[in-house]
Amino acid sequence: MTARTDTRVRSISHRSLVDRVTEELQRAILNGDIAPGSTISIVELCKEFDVSHIPVREALRRLESEGVVSLRPGRSAVVASLSADDLSNIYSLRKLIEADLVVKATPRLDAATLERADAAMKEYATIEREASRLAAAHHAFHAAFLDDVLGTADRRVLELLWTSSDRYLHLLLSDLDKGPEKTQARIDEHQELLELARAGRTEELRDAWVAHLDSSEQALLQALAARDK
Ligand SMILES: [Zn+2]
Numbered sequence: 001m002t003a004r005t006d007t008r009v010r011s012i013s014h015r016s017l018v019d020r021v022t023e024e025l026q027r028a029i030l031n032g033d034i035a036p037g038s039t040i041s042i043v044e045l046c047k048e049f050d051v052s053h054i055p056v057r058e059a060l061r062r063l064e065s066e067g068v069v070s071l072r073p074g075r076s077a078v079v080a081s082l083s084a085d086d087l088s089n090i091y092s093l094r095k096l097i098e099a100d101l102v103v104k105a106t107p108r109l110d111a112a113t114l115e116r117a118d119a120a121m122k123e124y125a126t127i128e129r130e131a132s133r134l135a136a137a138h139h140a141f142h143a144a145f146l147d148d149v150l151g152t153a154d155r156r157v158l159e160l161l162w163t164s165s166d167r168y169l170h171l172l173l174s175d176l177d178k179g180p181e182k183t184q185a186r187i188d189e190h191q192e193l194l195e196l197a198r199a200g201r202t203e204e205l206r207d208a209w210v211a212h213l214d215s216s217e218q219a220l221l222q223a224l225a226a227r228d229k
Pocket of ligand 1: 138190
């Protein structure tokens with residue numbers, strides 16, 4: 001087969017290579033193997049992955065669109081730092097957008113959706129230390145409520161905000177207060193959201209949802225301050 005450079009789309013094998021590089025970089029950044037604020041050399045990454053610079057650059061571009069890294073002129077990228085301002089900014093946007101969506105979503109919640117949220121919450125309650133499973137179950141819980149009312153733009157913006165807050169959760173999990181009381185309090189907050197949804201109490205659900213985002217933000221800010229000490 002002759003190599004063509006003028007094709008409209010790239011071959012699947014190239015795409016899946018980019019997927020794999022993106023996934024691996026994301027994993028290394030989320031678990032702190034590549035530290036926040038550190039510089040990544042594209043040349044070194046190519047050596048470590050044993051691939052050309054094309055998939056590495058493409059992977060970094062994707063991560064840049066998620067706010068995880070910034071590409072620098074030349075051959076490097078910088079991993080986004082964790083900061084209290086950034087964290088508060090993410091949460092204030094989430095409160096604005098999600099409060100509005102919860103009001104829209106509540107009257108439409110059916111038994112199957114609430115069942116999905118309930119299953120996600122039960123799973124969430126059993127996970128202690130595995131950040132990616134914890135984040136996935138937590139994400140599934142909140143997404144179950146909002147899925148039906150998300151427009152394309154809402155979804156894009158929320159995914160970005162969720163990914164950004166998940167990064168804080170991943171990196172700060174070991175610093176979060178994991179005492180039994182705190183853990184139970186977090187499960188109770190989700191349980192309360194579910195009960196308000198079952199009862200169709202829209203306004204109370206909205207307020208509890210915002211209060212829940214507030215307490216998640218406070219817990220992460222405390223963990224961030226403890227880590228910086
Ligand atoms: Zn939650």
